[in-house]
Amino acid sequence: MHVFKFGGASVKDANSVKNVSNIIGLFPNQKTIIVISAMGKVTNLLEEIIHAYWNQETSLKTLFADFKKFHDQITNELGLKSKDFELKKQTIYQTFSDRLNQKPSKNYNYEYDQLVPFGEIMSTTIVASYLQTLRKDVQWLDAREVVRTTNLYREARVKWDLTSQAYIEKVHPFFKTDSVIVTQGFIGQTDEGMTTTLGREGSDFTAAIFAFIGNAKSVTIWKDVPGMLNADPRYFNGTVLLKKISFKEAVELAYYGASVIHPKTIQPLQNKDIPLYIKSFLKPTDAGTVIQASTEYDQEVPSYIFKENQILVSLTPKDFSFVAEDHLTEIFATLAKQHIRVNLMQNSAISFSFLMDEKHDINTLVENFNETYKVRYNSGLQLLTIRHFNDETINRLTVNKTTILTQKSREMARIILK
Template identity: 30%
Template sequence: MKVLKFGGTSVANSENILKVESIIKNQYSNKIVVVVSALQGVTDSLIKAAEQASNNDDSYPTIIKTIEEKHLKLVKELIPILEQSAWLSFVKKHFNDIEELCNGIFVLGEFTDRIKDKITSYGEFLSSNIIAARLKFEKLDAAWMNSADQIVTNNNFTNVKVDFEATEKNVKKYFEENQHQITVAPGFIAKDQAGNTTTLGRGGSDYTASIFASIVNAEELQIWTDVSGMMTADPRLSTNAKPIAEISYQEAMELSHFGAKVLYPPTIQPVMVKNINLRIKNTFDPEASGTLVSHTIKISGDEEEQVAVGISNMSNIILLTLEGSGMVGIPGISAKLFQCFSHEKINVVLITQSSSEHSITIAINEKDTFNAENAINSSFEDDLKLKRISPIKIESGLSIVALVGENMKNRSGVSAKMFGCLGNNGINIRAIAQGSSERNISIVISEKDIKKAVNVLHEEFFESEIKQVHLYICGTGNVGSKLIQQIYNQNKYLQENLLINLRIAGVSNSRKMAFADQGISQNDLNKKLENGEQASIKKFAEETISRNLRNSVFVDVTANAEVPEIYETVLKRSINIIACNKIAASSDFEKYKSLKNIAKNHSCKFFFETNVGAGLPIIGTINDLIRSGDKITSIQAVLSGTLNFVFNNYDGSKPFSEVVAQAQKEGFTEPDPRLDLAGTDVARKILILAREAGYPLQFDEIENIKFLPDDCMQGSVEDFYNAMIQYEDHFKKILDEAKKDGKILKYVAEFKDGKAKVGLQHIAPESDLYHLYGKDNIVILKTLRYSEQPLVVKGAGAGAEVTASGVFADIVRSV
């Protein structure tokens, strides 16, 4: 014999019931018990009607009428027309009973648990009768059995306990006397010893089926629903959730207890005791294998893949913390606490207690907050008055996430892996519980982090192939546009070779900004920006944070002084920052150091390699030297691709102003070239290098030997070019002085003995700085290890392509 249970979605309408009929016919060679739920949404509607009646809301008959019409329509579509009259009358009679019950509730203004059980029982009663009738009219050997006559419970209405001894006696007797091929029974409903209708709780139809399967020693219990088995995570939260092929009873129980709604938790116990396989199947995809729940599961050769079987989550949780010195070493405190919860019928979901016994924290459902607080205050009234115990601490807006798997037992590093990936994504854990069975690690986190946490854990434990990274790019100018293009061009390579998928989840220019959690495609980028909302640095950062996506990276490819102002806020949410913008790293030393420390303390990255030398590995090289125990003793460098281009091309054959204009035209300068020519940019770069080398230098400590006349610094960019024309003799003189000694001009940054300076220098042919062409940069590092022969980093130090590639490299390094 097999027991098949069909849920509310499986019997939602006549079309679905015909699918159920087909499934039953395919298994007709076996004796079958078919347990069915109420039509989808009916139980909720019945409760709503009764609640409205108890609240003196006279609109409840409308709800009842709507449910009645749904059942009448079902009869007309499933029962032959000549046989419909009796069944239409059957439906109408019972809805008259329902309305009479609600009328009584309306008059009394009271909706008791006993009446609730009575009213909600009608859903399964009606659906099972109609389905049984349909099977009979299909000439199948089918009979209807009233589960309420078989399952006996106590009279603790809405929260009953099954009397298994009496129930087993009834069920065995029924099947001894009735030998039909198909037995159709309503789920969910039962009776107490006095004959009053009771129910087995929401989801109780699964439990009904399991009770029957256990008593008749069924070959298999099948739970037919609208999904293809249990999933590795809630598919509404994780689009990458996968069906679980096989799972143990204990694992299934853990997952269902912590929110895997495909299976009602009490369902497992009866079949587990009898070692009966439970299979979860999809009514709408019956060929899918579904999930097999049994005593043993197959272990694949890939040990790492089998560490966990699934992630479940439960929302609307609160934490109650009872603490105080009066709890230490006092026997019975915990018992007293749980006793007051038991008295109020409050289910404790999770418990954690400090080893000092100074505090105990309990997670319960949010709806029980008021009763729980009152019960604790009442039970511990004397302790609270004498201040032996502090007032109860309540934290709301929380969720539980549980990682479940038999193979977590005795496997070192599982907890570290779990907490590490959550911490790296800025998810704060409020409470932790792990049983001695070691098959479940449960954590309490903020409700707003639930989707992120589930996806982070799913990626870490079930998606070894590709890591999803969400980019928020601020700036779409020369460098930003090149970066975006490189990301689109290279993403396939990253997926195939580095197992990384970069999604541009947000982008902003100076006018507009746009977001898309699933990523903005290359074809949609311009349109998205055009139709986006008005750009705001603050709002862009807030949106990045509020979307709360895993593996988020904030990319600043602007020169805007406002953007670094939000770095601290972003880093504190454990979001990596990649900065082409050099303002933050060259700001006040304490600010610079603070940002580095915040990144460290919040387990995220703050990378700014392109602050110096575009895509050249200068900062990374210095970091490696310092980390390996070396010490930088001096730095000599040409750090401005703009200035190097200008002085490489200024030979006196054309005015200095024309060479600068050429550099600007080719994209080597800032929009205002004075930012480059005044040496400010180079001073910032040497400052950053000195700081990364471990020296607490401030910007105003750098000596800046300027070569531009003061008049050139006044007015607009146009005024600047006019002034340069007037001072051509000045520039020619500087050039000639270098030439007469057989030297060339280079704008050099130097750091030595804790001091830094920048300015034009005459460079002799034997210098490493002499053979530096175009927009190239060079950095010459002397260290304790590289004292005689310095370490030299040389290459293109300007240009949108190379700078974008440096930012790109930082992004990849950060994840």
């Protein structure tokens, strides 16, 4: 069995859905689980719907109509006009509408997880139905019946034992008669039957979950790039394809901000030595990138990661005491309450500095620390991370920029720039 994952860009319109069918056709006589995200930018639209629903805004009706119009256009262009499909589609619309007509609870994250998965439910219904018009060995699967999770809404944790048992009960019977299973990324379900999500971009993780539990031979994530590049082409000319890297290297790159792979995806694949391919849905016969166990090729090409819109915060105890373990415990507890991830940190005897994304409320942060610490901060910064660096590379990438702070290890250079 193999697992394919197609993101929103790969199913953004009718022609893209047809392309997915063509790609699947390149792998005949292969049992495959197809994990699919919401179509195009539908998740963004759904987040607008959720915002309007939560605030009971008058725009909700129009936004819901946009959701239906977008999917209706795709289904019409695909020629999906059977009574069976129309019933499935209208049932989804009605279930969604009924949910929007209920008053929201007091838990925003819960409401988010009950509403946003309609994107994945709709996309997989469309793709599975289209494939079923072309071949008879396709089944649609509700991922919530397999992926069992905690009730930490928007960041649910997988219950692996229950998920494994559900996989045996739900997936094994399908593969006795069919070759292709189409299911949703991103979503799961609690023991009480409530829908959960695995974190934004969690569809990659869903693919890894199915691969791990089903002992897949490989996972392929189909993207609009030729594979995993050594840098973001938006910032760098002459980017290089990483043809083969290790699980360790991929985890490091993901952790420090490379956006091609979801960080949680690698661990289950590494645990069972399941290779992960990153390939282009635009050129599906190209080799792409393979992520596997060997570290032999990791240092062949340096990798560069830019994080924009950073704030460097420096804390100094007002009583001029050393920054010791008790201070650090207090600092990280405060950051955790604001859900702030530290992108880089450094301390001296009487100060502690950390870098964070500008999206967080700096005024609230200052207020939380102001009683005990003198707080200073610089905004509008960049964080440059270089794997397998040399001095020439650093000089080239920092030219005409002011260096605020530099950290180096054997394999990594991290530089805050203005």
